[in-house]
Each structure stands twice: as structure tokens, then as C-alpha cells.
Amino acid sequence: MLAHDSLTGLQLVVSQPMVEIDVLWITAGLGCDGDTIAMTAATHPSIEDIVLGTIPWIPKVRLYNPVLSYLVGDDLLQHFAQAASGKPERPFILVIEGSIPNERNKSEGYWASFGTDPVSGQPITTVEWIERLAPQAWAVLAAGTCAAYGGIHALEGNPTGSMGLPDFLGWDWKSTANIPIVCLPGCPVVPDNFMEVLLYLLNMAAGRAPMIPLDDALRPRWLFTPTVHEGCDRGGYYEQADFTENYGASECIVKLGCWGPVVQCNVGKRGWMAGIGGCPNVGGICIGCTMPGFPDKFMPFMNQPPGSLLSSHAVGTYGKTIKALRRFTQASLNKEPSWRRKQPS
DSSP states (O other): OOOOOTTTTTEEEEOOOSSSEEEEEEEESSSSHHHHHHHOOHHHHHHHHHTTTSSSSOOEEEEEEETTOSSOOOHHHHHHHHHTOOOOOEEEEEEEEEEOOOSSSSSSSSSSSEEEEEEEOOEEEHHHHHHGGGOOOOOEESSHHHHHOOHHHHGGTTTTTOOOHHHHHTTTOOOOSOBEEEEEEETHHHHHHHHHHEEEEEHHTTTOSSSSOTTTTTTEEEEHSBBBBOTTHHHHHTTOBBBBBBOOOBBBOOOOOOOOOOOOOOOOOOOOOOTOOOOGTOOOOOOTTTSTTTTGGGGGGTSOOHHHHHHHHHHHHHHHHHHHHHHHHHHHHTTTGGGSSSOOO
């Protein structure tokens, strides 16, 4: 159920605040488990903070992830089966990792599965799990670009017919709590981005946060509105037309193929782990992995983006002039005022 806060005007999820909630995480899409592994690097908050209940006011969380859970085999699968039956043990957040294949584009076999049917002994496809679990979920989260938009596996001409979760369920799909699919792209997802959004959803479940604000690509607005360039350590070099064509240099790397000026991602500002790292911060070009058009629209990688051919040329005269003027001013500012010197008696 939804309501509006009379003081802030924000839309709140005000169904009975939850005391406990499950996180059912399926890693059996077409992926590499990279998003699961990335999550273990999060620090604000860490997965340990969430699972051990060190953060006040949020529901108690039980995490069922095939890679991280101490449960295996049937002991793990029973929690997914219970939820899929329509009688979940507790409200749950469904997390999908990996691209969603098209299981109808072939005459036999399957592309991806998770466990086996106890009656038939046949594999249960990932698609079947999503079709059974999503309608029961309190919220659905797509972890990583593969789950969000199809990613690498959805390259043009791929045989799997892969797609992202919004393409599979529908871009207007809503959960039982009327929450849209929450897409957290990245190849893999930035660790603290995932955990911050999970914490936001948990605060929603506790009735302590408004409806999560998403953009047209279903990404959290506060994380994916700024571009890589706007938070990049190398941004000042761009303004001064200081471009490098050599790896390992400290100047702007747009001529090496960096798409940072147009890609919506905060990794340059946030870093990768504990504020350290992030693609451009360590000399890696941005290849656009948080964008729905990735990877097709960013290939071939390491070619200078077409738009930067114009912008880097346009900023050339201005940037070089400004840099020269700044160096002139800098030279003056590096000298103490004359009155500080020892004066003759």
C-alpha cells in the first residue's frame, strides 16, 4: 500500500513495517557471478552489516545466495521453492544476476537452469524461476548490466536471445508492493552501489523511506544521473585540453577511447572498494558498461568516441590559452608578498 507524507509530499510504502525479510538471489542467469563477488567488497554498508543486523531499524535479513550461502543443494533450494509456491516463509526481495535467455528460440535443450524438479528430475530453467518468483516478490532487483539490460550475452547475433529483466517482465512491471524493477547496472555492479540500494529497499520495507526514485532506464537517480566525466579525477585535464595518447599518463584519456563524458556512472567519484580505484582513476577507459546500449553501441572498444573528436578539438584553443594564463597566475602566487622580506634598518 502507498501513501503520501503530508510534510514532504513523498510517496511512502506504508504496508505493515517488516520485521524480517528474505533476499533470494539467483545467480543462474547467463553471467559470471561477478556481481556476487563484487558485493563482498562493499563497505558502506557491507554485506556483513546487513546480515548480522548491525544497522538499526531495518528488518532482519536472511540472504540466500548460491555462492555465499552456507546452505547448499536441496537445503538452499527449498527456500526458493517455498517462495515460488505462493506461500513464502517471509516477504522477499528477488535479486537476479545474469542475462535472461530466450528459452523458446530452439527445439530442445535449455540455456540456463537452477536446480532440478523433484518430480520429473529435469532441470528447472532460470526463466521458470523468474516467472514463478517475480509475482510473489516484495521487490525485484537486477544486479549488474547483464540482468538489467542483457549485457555481453545480448550482443547482436548471439544465439541465446538474451535480454534484461525489464525486457523479460516488461518495463512497466511492478512488484506486490508496487515497486518497479530496480536496475543496478555495471560490469560488474559497483559494490557500494548495490549495498546502498539494498539498504534503501530495506528502509522502505521498514516504512522509513519513500519510493525509490528511478530514471527512465530504471536506475536509482542519485547514483546514475552524473556522468563518469563529472566525477573523474582527470576532468580538469580535459578542460585544459591536456589529452594523452599513452597509457599510464595522468592526463585525460578520452583519446584512448574513454566514453566518460556521456556515460552515467559514479565509479570515478565513489571508487571501487573503500573509495579506492574506479576505471578512469586507475587509467582504464570507460567503455559504457552501465548504459542500456552496452556493449553494441560502444564498440569497437579503445577507439576514440566520435563525439570526442569534435569536443576535444573545440576545447583545444580555449584550454591551451586558459592553461597558459593559469600558469602565469600560478607563478605569481608561488612568490611571497614583498613586505614579508626582512627590511633594512
